[in-house]
Amino acid sequence: MKFSLGLVLAISLAGLQFLAILIVVSTSFVTSEKAMLQHARDLLAEAGANASAHSNGFLKPAREAAELSKRVIESGIIAEDDTAQLEQFLFQSLQNESQISGLYYGDESGNFVYVMRSDGPAAFRTKIMRRDPTSVRTELIWRGPDFAEVEAVLDPDDRFDPRSRPWYETAKAERTTIWTEPYIFFSSQQPGISVAAPVMRDGEMTGVIGVDIEISTISNFLSQLAISDRGSALILNDNGDVIAHPDMTQIIVPDGDANLSFVSIQEIDDPVAKAAFTRLANDGVVSIERETQTEFAYQGDRYVSLLKPLLGMDLPWTIAVYAPESDFTQDIKDNRTRNIWLAAIISFAAALAGLALAELILRPVRAFAVRTALVSQGEVPAAEPLPETYKELEKANETLIDQIAQRREADAKILELNRDLSHFSRVNLMGQMATGLAHELSQPLTAISQNVDAAISTASQQKDTNKDLLDILSELDDQAHLGGDILRALRGFVRKDQGEAAPFDVNELLAQTERLLHHEASTHGIALRFDVPPLPMVTGNRIQIAQVLINLIRNAMEAITEADSPVKEVLVSAKAKPKALEIWVDDSGPGIDPDVTLFKQFETSKKDGMGLGLSICRTIAEANGGRLWFDREHKDRTRFCLSLPV
Secondary structure (H helix, E strand, O other): OOOOHHHHHHHHHHHHHHHHHHHHHHHHHHHHHHHHHHHHHHHHHHHHHHHHHHHHHHHHHHHHHHHHHHHHHHHOOOOOOOHHHHHHHHHHHHHHOOOEEEEEEEEOOOOEEEEEEOOOOOOEEEEEEEEOOOOEEEEEEEEOOOOOEEEEEEOOOOOOOHHHOHHHHHHHHHOOOEEOOOEEOOOOOOEEEEEEEEEEEOOEEEEEEEEEEEOHHHHHHHHHOOOOOOOEEEEEOOOOEEEEOOOHHHOEEEOOOOOEEEOEOOOOOOHHHHHHHHHHHOOOOOOOOOOEEEEEEEOOEEEEEEEEEOOOOOOOOEEEEEEEOHHHHHHHHHHHHHHHHHHHHHHHHHHHHHHHHHHHHHHHHHHHHHHHHHHHOOOOOOOOOOOOOOOHHHHHHHHHHHHHHHHHHHHHHHHHHHHHHHHHHHHHHHHHHHHHHHHHHHHHHHHHHHHHHHHHHHHHOOOOOOHHHHHHHHHHHHHHHHHHHHHHHHHHHHOOOOOOOEEEOHHHHHHHHHHHHHHHHHHOOOEEEEEOOOOOOEEEOHHHHHHHHHHHHHHHHHHHHHHOOOOOEEEEEEEEOOOEEEEEEEEOOOOOOOOOOOOOOOOOOOOOOOOOHHHHHHHHHHHOOOEEEEOOOOOOOEEEEEEEEO
């Protein structure tokens, strides 16, 4: 059987193209699957690291609060037998740490002071127990955030003795800071844990300071971890109990005594987690020494899992993470199937195109063959000009050039995507650095605030109280709290937190800003004036807007101070417009260097500046629906303008 040369060319072209595409698709699938599985393991490791860091960050302040309170009492700054002073100190410590549920102190005589958060009739409740050899007096006091008493009652039936509690007995026996086993708090019915530290005097223990925290926040964090569509993370105690899970209803169950307790990994209503980690608890103890990744099967699906010990808190907890492989590879498999069908369609189309192309290629060849036959038969003179045999190849050449141009264009796009990916990586790194910096700075600020509170308390007890010292300490305390608020706002902004955008009074914010910066301006001999009429309410994150205003005013004062301007004045003014409110910060400084590009990261005119302040301020303004700019048309003084939506 003889075949047409055009058909052979078309079939060969289509077959070779299909084979090449199939090889490329198969190779790409294998390499992509390996890469995605490795990516899955990296995601599990990252999720485990995030859960570990969050857990440590959640538990560390409670331990530090217990140990700081211990040192304050041992140093005599707070007298442990002065119930009123001790209650106020515990109250202030509780306000400084939002994750703490309660702080308490019990002594060797059975006296007890306990300050905790309350659902009513006020935000906080204090229990004070005074015990003598013949009687016990228990007083319950509810207080508002300002420590004002709202309600107080006596409880004659309360016979609680702190000396008999496990946290007291363990701290007394070990003479060091200890963690209790996780348990269900009686009042809130939420999972919790306590940290206790013994108070020592002259080598003898006089009492124990304790801190209660609810660990349900860790479960909330686990529910937000982006592992995969069906992936999950949980935390196991060394006895096999599940103490944190994305679904809080999974971990608390009634026990045989009509109380609530933690569910064990063997009994949890999470079949995948049970299949993945039950084997760890079969011998009664869940304990691993280093991070371990494994694979397992459940109902025909393959899963990857990770076990990671929680380090840094002396707690026998294990972080467990799992995810199905198909969550990471299913898209690749679907894409492989689509590519195979696409290859078949392209090959079929290529076969049709090959037939047409073969016809175009063979037509001039046939014409030449016919002419040759006619010449050989003498029907056509040999001197007759040759026909145009390869004119069609010019069109093929044009098509090839067009294909090359298109290929250079999918390359340009790939290069652009690579640049975007590189930029995203840098932005993500800066976000991680900012989050870490905010986390690291929050701890010393908390310690500063607590130490200042202790200093204020000590100074107030002196016979000749120095009012100037008290004013300085009060302002230092305000600055520490403000720093903490700014760090929390920065951390929320980096983590894509929506913040608390709400209407607020700009007049009040400006008045607070004036009070905050008045002393700083006076120190540098700068006249700080606020010329502001009554303004309407605006909508936004009040703390973030305050951060922008303070940064702009301080920039103005720094410019005046560094240049030693003859006129030292900063004027803050504002004007309400139909849909927005504009605030202007004018200063009598030397102005802006024309060579400096404002609002560009890492570009600054300050000697010790990083070039991030104005960039961050503009980002905050835009995130709150406003705008920040430099008014170059205002010639008399340097003016920065901030607009906010009314």
